[in-house]
Amino acid sequence: MATHAVLRADDLWAGYPGTHVLRGVNLEIRSGDAPLGIVGPSGAGKTTLVRALHGQIRPVQGTVTFNDRPVHRLPRREGKTFKASVRFTSQDSLTVTDPRLTVARSLGLALGEARKAGRTHATSMGDLLDAVGLPAGFSTRRLVTLSGGEKQRVALAAALATRPEILVLDEPLTAVDPQSRVNLARRLAGLLAELDTAVVLVSHDLELVERTCREVHVLSEGTFVATGPLGELLGDAEQHPTVRELAEAAPLAAQRFR
Ligand SMILES: Nc1ncnc2c1ncn2[C@@H]1O[C@H](COP(=O)(O)OP(=O)(O)OP(=O)(O)O)[C@@H](O)[C@H]1O
Numbered sequence: 001m002a003t004h005a006v007l008r009a010d011d012l013w014a015g016y017p018g019t020h021v022l023r024g025v026n027l028e029i030r031s032g033d034a035p036l037g038i039v040g041p042s043g044a045g046k047t048t049l050v051r052a053l054h055g056q057i058r059p060v061q062g063t064v065t066f067n068d069r070p071v072h073r074l075p076r077r078e079g080k081t082f083k084a085s086v087r088f089t090s091q092d093s094l095t096v097t098d099p100r101l102t103v104a105r106s107l108g109l110a111l112g113e114a115r116k117a118g119r120t121h122a123t124s125m126g127d128l129l130d131a132v133g134l135p136a137g138f139s140t141r142r143l144v145t146l147s148g149g150e151k152q153r154v155a156l157a158a159a160l161a162t163r164p165e166i167l168v169l170d171e172p173l174t175a176v177d178p179q180s181r182v183n184l185a186r187r188l189a190g191l192l193a194e195l196d197t198a199v200v201l202v203s204h205d206l207e208l209v210e211r212t213c214r215e216v217h218v219l220s221e222g223t224f225v226a227t228g229p230l231g232e233l234l235g236d237a238e239q240h241p242t243v244r245e246l247a248e249a250a251p252l253a254a255q256r257f258r
Pocket of ligand 1 (some may be wrong): 040047048049
């Protein structure tokens with residue numbers, strides 16, 4: 001198994017029939033990288049970028065590669081490595097899991113997957129639940145009985161359990177209430193620093209990104225319009241209008257840099 005996963009987009013143009021959403025995106029994520037935030041307003045193309053990185057959408061121009069091979073046509077062996085090394089979770093990633101499973105079984109399967117891929121780690125089920133702010137008692141609950149926000153937290157815990165080299169989180173906590181989201185972000189930041197997983201957090205929630213990622217890319221109309229430490233971007237008087245709008249929509253995050 002590769003020990004240095006590299007996921008790259010080079011001059012990536014992609015979208016849907018009749019529409020270009022991504023317009024020349026360049027991005028490189030290497031295992032071991034510090035958490036990276038990708039922020040942008042609704043409709044900027046964040047989810048489309050995640051789909052393209054996952055290989056679900058083919059580039060119209062440019063490439064998305066995993067260890068130098070195009071992700072949408074990886075040979076079998078590399079495809080398996082890609083699946084084990086790069087993990088994607090979205091708002092509804094739990095809908096594909098059997099809803100009758102208990103939380104413990106679901107996390108147990110994820111830990112088993114990590115073992116199979118040679119990615120064992122010392123994290124216990126209790127640690128995982130704690131990292132996502134759920135009490136240990138949740139382990140016996142069936143997924144079908146959980147609220148949307150609780151399901152998202154379990155999905156996040158399962159993704160962490162597999163200990164991928166790169167973890168792409170697309171709006172991972174939208175169903176969690178704002179106060180819990182802030183607490184969770186704080187816990188997560190600690191855990192992410194411990195795991196040697198490069199996390200890409202894709203979100204329009206600047207508060208969440210501000211607490212977990214130092215470096216951010218700002219996506220607007222399918223292009224990165226600003227890149228850098230969030231504090232510098234928010235503190236820059238000559239901000240790009242999109243950065244200004246994001247800052248105005250998240251006054252608490254912006255305030256911390258004044
Ligand atoms: N399956 C699809 N077919 C056609 N157009 C689509 C499809 N999915 C998304 N789009 C369009 O692509 C553009 C980008 O959508 P995308 O979901 O990538 O944005 P986003 O930044 O993730 O937005 P949000 O924060 O609201 O989730 C939007 O204009 C959207 O309407």
